[in-house]
Amino acid sequence: MLKNFGIEGVSYRMVSGYPTYTELITRDPRRTFTEMLDIYCKINGPGLNDVRYMEQYTEQPEQKEAIRLWSLSDVDRHMVPPISFSSDESSRVASIMADVRTLVDEMYLKILLGAEPLDKWDTALEQIRKIGIDKAVESYNAAYARYQGR
Numbered sequence: 001m002l003k004n005f006g007i008e009g010v011s012y013r014m015v016s017g018y019p020t021y022t023e024l025i026t027r028d029p030r031r032t033f034t035e036m037l038d039i040y041c042k043i044n045g046p047g048l049n050d051v052r053y054m055e056q057y058t059e060q061p062e063q064k065e066a067i068r069l070w071s072l073s074d075v076d077r078h079m080v081p082p083i084s085f086s087s088d089e090s091s092r093v094a095s096i097m098a099d100v101r102t103l104v105d106e107m108y109l110k111i112l113l114g115a116e117p118l119d120k121w122d123t124a125l126e127q128i129r130k131i132g133i134d135k136a137v138e139s140y141n142a143a144y145a146r147y148q149g150r
Contacts, residue, residue, distance in 0.1 A: 004050040006040030021056055033057065083143035096136040100128050 005012040005019045012019045025036040037043050043053060058064050085093060107124040110116040 001050075003042045003045060003047055004053045006037075011036075011040035019050075019052055026056075080140070081144070081147050083140070083147045085139060085143050089139040089143060092132075093136050093139045096132045099131045100133060100136070103127055103131065 001008070001012075001019060005021065006025070008014065008019075010022065011025050012021050014020070025040065026033055028036050031039075037057075041053075043049060054067060058067060103124060107116065107121065111118055111121065
C-alpha cells in the first residue's frame, strides 16, 4: 500500500475498501499527478504495481483501452531476455547508453516544449550514431548470442 498509494489519510483514503488518492495527489495546483506520486509513493520502485493505481492514474477512456489491448499482446516474446555482458561490453554499453539517454531526454524535452522543431530529431539520430549506438547494439547482440547458446 505504501509503494502504490503512500500514506493512508494523507495521499489516499480507503473508500468502501478501495484505496483512493486524495486531492493532495490528484489536484495539486503546482505539480502533476505523477510528480505527486513520486513524492508520496514508490510506483517506479521494486515490486509489483497495484492495478488500482493504474485505474486511477489513467483518466482517458483511450488510455484504459490501450492498457487493455496491451495486456492481450504477446509482449513477452519481444522482451530482452536476461542477458549478461562481458566486463568490456558492460563498460562500453554503460558509457554509450548514458550519453544516448542524456541526448534523447534533452532533445525530447526541447521538441516537446517547442524550443526545437521536430525535424531536429534527425540531427539527434545522427548524433546518437556518432556516440556509438552501433557498438552498443553489437554488445547486446553478442550477449544475446551467448544467452541463446546456453
